Amino acid sequence: MLNETRIKVRFILNGESRNIECMAADTLFDTLRDSLGTMSVKQGCDFGGCGVCSVLLDGRPVYSCLMPTWKVEGSKIETLEGLKGKELMNLDAIQQAFATNFAQQCGYCTPAMILNAKALLERNPNPSVDQIKDALSGVLCRCTGYMPIVEAVMQAAMMRRKKTQV
Amino acid sequence: MSSTSQEQNLLFKEKTLVGVPLQKVDSILKVTGKALYTKDVRLPDMLHAKIKRCPYPHARILSIDTSKAEQIPGVRAIVTGKDFPVQQNEDTPAVAFSEALYANQAVVAVAADQRRTSELALEMIFVEYEPLPWVTDPEIAMTPGKTPTKIVHPSETWYEDPNVGRHIKIRKGDASASFKECDRVIEEKYTTGMVSHFQLEPVTFVAQPDPDGGVSVWATSSGPHKTQYELSRYLGMDADKIRAKVPFLGGWFGSKEECHVAAICAKLALKADRPVKLELSREETLTATGQRHPSVITVKDGINKGGKIVARQIRAIFNGGAYSSLGNNVVINAVLGAVSVYDIPNFHMDCYRVYTNEQPGTPMRGPIGFQIAWAIECQMERIANELGMDPVEFRLKNVLKEGSENAIGELMESISHDKVLEQVTSAMKLNGQGKSSIPQDSTQENKWVRGRGVALSAKWAPGGSPHQAMVRVKESGKVEVWVDVVENGQGIYTGITQIVASEFGIPSTDILLMPLVFGSDSSMSGLSGGASASRQLVNLGNAVLEASSNAKKLMAERASKKLGVPSHDLDVREGRVFSKTDFRRSLKISELFLRAPIVGYRTVASFTEGVEFVGYGTFYFRQGKLDPETGMTIGGRISPFYMSTAQIAEVSVNVETGQVRVEKIVAAADVGVAINPDLAKGQIVGSVCMAMGAATSEELVFKDGKIINANLADYEIPSIFDVPLVIPILVENPLQNGPFGAKSAGEPSMFPTAPAIRNAIHDALGIWVNDLPITSERVLEALQKLREN
Amino acid sequence: MRDLELNMVFDPSEVLRPSSFQDAVETLDSSDSKIVAGNTSLYSLARKGRLENIKKLVDISKLGISYIKEAESQTSEEKKILVGAGTTFQEITSSSLINGRPEYAGLKEALNKSPPQIRNVATIGGSICSAVSFYDLPIVLFALGTTLKFFSKKEGEHLITIDSFFQNPALYGKSLLIECQFSSSPNSASSFVKLCRRMSGYAVAMTAARIKLDRTSREIDDIRLVIGAMTKTPQRLNQVEEELRHKEPSIETITRMCEKSADLVHDIIPSVHASTAYKKRVLPILLREAITTAVERATER
């Protein structure tokens, strides 16, 4: 019948070290939601492409639904749960900008959009519209038509730049 | 809105939140990832369910052998058609009983400890089928003698032709006689394909057996009460024992009305006596749940010399798939769509919803009206072009005027057809008849040619479902709102919050919207029709206003003695009860409360003597009916009001490859009064982008009776690179019976986009495309035809 | 009836992490093992129920095959670049060896079409070894005349041309791809043109070209043209190449030659919303675009 072999994996999730056991077929998506309770990681498709399962792996966005859990051994994983700012209500600048710019309707794509924006802004504090579109192109949004999201990222970039100038 | 509160609005203008772009009340939950969706519901000991589906478009189920699967450790329940009360009617059964009528219809379901155990169990269940003849083309299905399967539903033939589940007739004047007298008669056929809502959260349910023998169900549904009552029917269980909860929805757009799938989940939970989660994959969501009805629509118009349409005849055929689901009811939308824009003295219409061996058609954002608007606005452009008239002028000439009567006898009030057209044309000029005056992209030897096109439509908001609300005023002056309101992204939580806050003149943070805390729950709130058909804001908005005013009445009565002012002279705002004639005679809300210690603790609680300050409200618009012979309304309107919307699209078309790039769309919509202008604009922009997808690339394609592109790689919704620049324009024409004058914004802007794009393509290249989606191939074919002529 | 003992669920039980090429190919010997690189295409196969018999996953990340470097012996005429099979798209696009060089412009265009989440993990090796005709990168690699270094149990390390790989990819099912080598010479340039239904997503049709111009005459010295998403595996258009070789790359000549191309390609597979006839019609257009772009780029050098 089904095999029961477990594989031990260690990684850092949102700054906390985790030791877990997984099956060879398990994806990071399964592990994050079923075992670790990071429910901000969503699912929208079967073979990759919708992007709502995005997480950051060593600072770069990946689709967690296509990432075998055993492959992240020793890596740093970030989900939206790990994003905290020191400002208002503990929100990061990107979160604030998304909230005030109506950059979410149903909100199902929002965790992934925010993480992708974060990965971009950490590398490129002053992105052009095209660079923002490229960075977010791996996540679909069925509700907003994307423009408010692009605007929110522009605004977040500005807020972050201001903060570093001070 | 009552006249007293209108006066209050004048007095307390500065305190109203109506028209304020308040940040969404759920935005913090959403940007922190804390918003709970059905997919996120986890219960102790929860099982995972999977469904085995029929591989044929039509088959008799000869046997189902579950014996091997039952022996797998961890398999806790298996259900087949036998587990449900037999439903020999046209409603989608939870699980196919003796025959499966479409490919991927559910045949057996399993719940097991782990997902992979359920998967394994499915592989160990053996079903024997006898494949039967099938039909997917509605025109063939409804032609006597032509169908390979005689009828999809042998038990019921309601209408004269085979497989017709619904036929609606409108007969106003004499269209065929008038055609003979017209200067010109133009007849064209338009088609649309099967389009998916593609809400990002796939269809999901969680069910839990309740201690009293009932069941609680978390559902990706548009309304908990709908799920509750439907489940009651499917399970044969008393509705009072069914509790349906709708947490945040990861997009909706009319999808997820899949109570038959909820029934599978609930049955498994009851059988296993454990909580069960049923998550449909994207492929299942695309192939086994309802999508937009494909259509074939013929429009025949007779026009006189002056450019007035004197007669119109429409034959609209909707491919309804194998069952009725909600489909037979939404066909009436074809009528509302066809009668709501133009004033045509002789109007004949026949709408058919036809059964075929496809998955049942279901409502999708602007259901049926989307298809009708496509046909009519394509036709309007065609006529204007043949007459050599300006497309806007031609439309204005034929448009229904305020106060006139439409073809089913409803009075057209509070419409803005001319205004929305005016707004879009002043924002972006049309070229006028293919005389492209816009700058063409000359760098690439004019391979990309630009054009602009216009379309005008109107959306209705059918009544019919009662909506109830309850508000409770607390000692702190905060107001609890108990309503079944479903937040699918449209911002209704925020809208309702703004309405109640404005009514009480308090900040939005003083509104305790209970669904924001618990999700929407059928056992906690009064009846509601849920979020569908553009009615939630108006209906629930009115219900909460009534509830608020009833709560205020109770407070006024209580305060009347204390203040020595008759209660009818009292109002409640900004945390005070005061005399409307003498503001100095007032008291704080807290003064109406008593306080008592909680024995044994140091806390003090507040309470009222007698009834609490709880107000109830019900909004129920009784819908009339259409006369089966003439199509005239009997016993009242069908739609209490209509919303006008117009758009101009600018496109670039590649003459070599046929690719269409939508560059820009100006979209004007009459929203009554925008309770929250940014939310309303968000709905417009979102609708336009979604409609653009349906216009240019989206379609579920059938081959041999099965969908061949049920995945993201082959069914492509617009990505961030594809969406045009959308400029939303709010037109405010207050609705007398709307809460603070509001109409709605969620659906109307779906209508004009596709025809505006198509008309823009004509402007660019002189070609007509009558079929959706406008694929590159179809554009090239049309170009070829043009060159050959 | 089906064999009841056969497990129909993707349920691998082991992850092997070989540290040498030899060990790696040993593990590939059995029919129930499969190499995992970026895994972006593997798990989709698994979810389509195509990997039910796979029990061992072979992780190749310990083999030291993620690199991008210049070959040591370089002539001034030809510069060779070596890319380890485990190198990700992202690593390739951000390499200074690739960036800003017209000979690899097509490569960059192809790599940038996929979303960042794919670029960050998908590997050049996985892209080639998937052996499908609708992935972008292999089309350009084919046009660049890439040499593939495989390691197999029988032959050890050996080089083959990408042309022979695509003639019969199944032959290499049990081999390990280690490295891709491609070279460039002055006056050469590449390009990539893709037609999709949306502005992103999989191609309905695509072409890649690599062109070398003669330094003095400015005639086409060498040309390679490859089409993807048209036929089952990527295809080279030898006949069109032949006709264009040693010709002056005027737009008229190019257009004329491209127009012939449609009749030279057989067994075109339709996609959703793009029939065989449509693909035939757009092929010459994409080809022309690819060639003229490559010529322009080569001329600018």
Ligand SMILES: Cc1cc2nc3c(=O)[nH]c(=O)nc-3n(C[C@H](O)[C@H](O)[C@H](O)COP(=O)(O)OP(=O)(O)OC[C@H]3O[C@@H](n4cnc5c(N)ncnc54)[C@H](O)[C@@H]3O)c2cc1C
């Ligand atoms: C959402 C999405 C979008 C995409 N968009 C694009 C796009 O726009 N353009 C495009 O071109 N592609 C696109 N792709 C495809 C992507 O490029 C491929 O999935 C990727 O290149 C495969 O590489 P991988 O490292 O992930 O391979 P894996 O999935 O790990 O492996 C693929 C196959 O190759 C074998 N293999 C891997 N490495 C080796 C090796 N060294 N030796 C021998 N065999 C090996 C594996 O056994 C397996 O059979 C997309 C994929 C997804 C999921």
Ligand code: FES
């Ligand atoms: S769930 Fe869609 S990309 Fe992972």
Ligand code: FES
């Ligand atoms: S907000 Fe709903 S998918 Fe983006």
